[in-house]
Amino acid sequence: MRPRVLTPPFPGATLNQMVQYSDLDSTFAALADPTRRGILEHLTNGPASISDLAARFEMSLPGITKHIRLLEEAGLVLTEKKGRVRYCTLGANPLDHEAAWIRGHRKSIEDRMDRLAAFLDETKEPS
Amino acid sequence: MTTPDPTVTDTTLTVTTPGDRVIHIERIFDAPLDRVWAAHSEPDLLARWWGRGNRLDIEKFEFERGGHWRFVEHADGETHGFEGRFREITPKERIVQTFEWDGMPGYVSIDTATFVDLGDGRTKIVTESLFHTTDERDGMLQSGMESGLSASYVALDRLLAA
Numbered sequence: 001m002r003p004r005v006l007t008p009p010f011p012g013a014t015l016n017q018m019v020q021y022s023d024l025d026s027t028f029a030a031l032a033d034p035t036r037r038g039i040l041e042h043l044t045n046g047p048a049s050i051s052d053l054a055a056r057f058e059m060s061l062p063g064i065t066k067h068i069r070l071l072e073e074a075g076l077v078l079t080e081k082k083g084r085v086r087y088c089t090l091g092a093n094p095l096d097h098e099a100a101w102i103r104g105h106r107k108s109i110e111d112r113m114d115r116l117a118a119f120l121d122e123t124k125e126p127s
Numbered sequence: 128m129t130t131p132d133p134t135v136t137d138t139t140l141t142v143t144t145p146g147d148r149v150i151h152i153e154r155i156f157d158a159p160l161d162r163v164w165a166a167h168s169e170p171d172l173l174a175r176w177w178g179r180g181n182r183l184d185i186e187k188f189e190f191e192r193g194g195h196w197r198f199v200e201h202a203d204g205e206t207h208g209f210e211g212r213f214r215e216i217t218p219k220e221r222i223v224q225t226f227e228w229d230g231m232p233g234y235v236s237i238d239t240a241t242f243v244d245l246g247d248g249r250t251k252i253v254t255e256s257l258f259h260t261t262d263e264r265d266g267m268l269q270s271g272m273e274s275g276l277s278a279s280y281v282a283l284d285r286l287l288a289a
Contacts, residue, residue: 119176
């Protein structure tokens, strides 16, 4: 018999994280600008330094930093300093909640199907 | 019914996501349709597997069209409530129900379970979960932010693949 694994309904997410999905104003504000959307799209390829981004989007460092800060406040981008260089990566954003929701539900169904199979085996009538 | 289905092999689970809003899972059980149906329609039996090995309290189980169901799963000293309504019940064929977890109120999926008698003492269950995307996501779709949206979708795809 399979070991019983206790799985919360939505693995990897605490209840608190899950319910804090309502603050979308900052997300919309952050996304309401073509440069910031461009930055996000660029970051889907992987992390980039702020100076890389400034060069790519032909902006001054203070200018790009302002955009990054807005994206960061919306949780769309994370920044991390390595040595003297600050790198940006894609952050958690409200779409994570939908992803967690869908992923968690899929896991729940799979776990239930496992248990159903075990239950049907255990209760099998001798033929 | 004995034609091999190329997407399914014995007792394995296949999971596909035809769109980003649907989860499709098929699984074959080594039990006849009558027993598989009973495991879904009789609360005493349902309680023995639905909780995934955890204690399950069935607070409501109105097994009829429009009927309300509510289950509480006990895991790790915590309780998790799930509930919804039955939208369609066709005996030994199909159950359609809404599904909501207390931890994410307002996020409702529509789950369809289809039961297929394989004619050899086994039963296939096909489950499809349709996720109602939230307003914010539909809003993003309509606001014409193609690049921002594609970035979000790439991120979402990556998360779903994780």
